Amino acid sequence: VETLRIRHLLASDYDVIAPVVDAWWGGRPVRQLLQRLFFEHFTPTSFFVGSTDSVEAFLIGFRSQSIPHVGYIHFVGVRPDLRGRGLARALYQRFFDVVQPLGATEVQCITSPANVNSIAFHRHMGFELLPGDGELDGFPVVLNHAGEGQPRVVFRKDLALEKTL
Numbered sequence: 001v002e003t004l005r006i007r008h009l010l011a012s013d014y015d016v017i018a019p020v021v022d023a024w025w026g027g028r029p030v031r032q033l034l035q036r037l038f039f040e041h042f043t044p045t046s047f048f049v050g051s052t053d054s055v056e057a058f059l060i061g062f063r064s065q066s067i068p069h070v071g072y073i074h075f076v077g078v079r080p081d082l083r084g085r086g087l088a089r090a091l092y093q094r095f096f097d098v099v100q101p102l103g104a105t106e107v108q109c110i111t112s113p114a115n116v117n118s119i120a121f122h123r124h125m126g127f128e129l130l131p132g133d134g135e136l137d138g139f140p141v142v143l144n145h146a147g148e149g150q151p152r153v154v155f156r157k158d159l160a161l162e163k164t165l
């Protein structure tokens, strides 16, 4: 049912999504990671659920320009009161379905080790945590991934075993 409501991202969605992301991320300032260019230049591989003036969930992703067999998910967010209903799973599935014909055989993404919900979600979705150069709270991390003292967990999922619709 949810998959039917998913549409491609539009440039005009920027004004709807940008104001809500800091609150959706629990007050973490992530808005500057959500740049307008994604809404202008990554729409074939980015998705939206909601109405013209209100967002329920979104995913921003792309096929790697440097490594053609990699799909990269930059951002996924679900409105807090709509979590746990399969919306993010449906958005990920849609992304897998569009990047596989583009040549992607795996999907990568990153998250902050403090974001335990994101780590739990990605594990449920079949992502593995790649080894890095350190460990935090029991998770492998790349220690200075996002700058000095800014560690990130790096995820990878092999699409070869993923069923195609």
Ligand SMILES: CC(C)(COP(=O)(O)OP(=O)(O)OC[C@H]1O[C@@H](n2cnc3c(N)ncnc32)[C@H](O)[C@@H]1OP(=O)(O)O)[C@@H](O)C(=O)NCCC(=O)NCCS
Binding pocket: 024, 025, 074, 075, 076, 077, 078, 079, 082, 083, 084, 085, 086, 087, 088, 089, 090, 111, 115, 116, 117, 118, 120, 121, 122, 124, 125
């Ligand atoms: C992470 C997030 C996108 C998950 O969205 P969601 O719509 O609630 O996830 P879904 O309902 O599609 O869950 C998919 C699977 O992950 C599991 N899952 C999701 N969140 C989980 C959590 N916090 N703990 C354990 N499992 C979780 C679900 O149980 C489900 O498993 P199943 O399909 O095997 O039953 C959402 O919590 C969110 O927007 N968080 C804030 C933004 C963020 O941190 N984004 C990720 C980093 S970019």
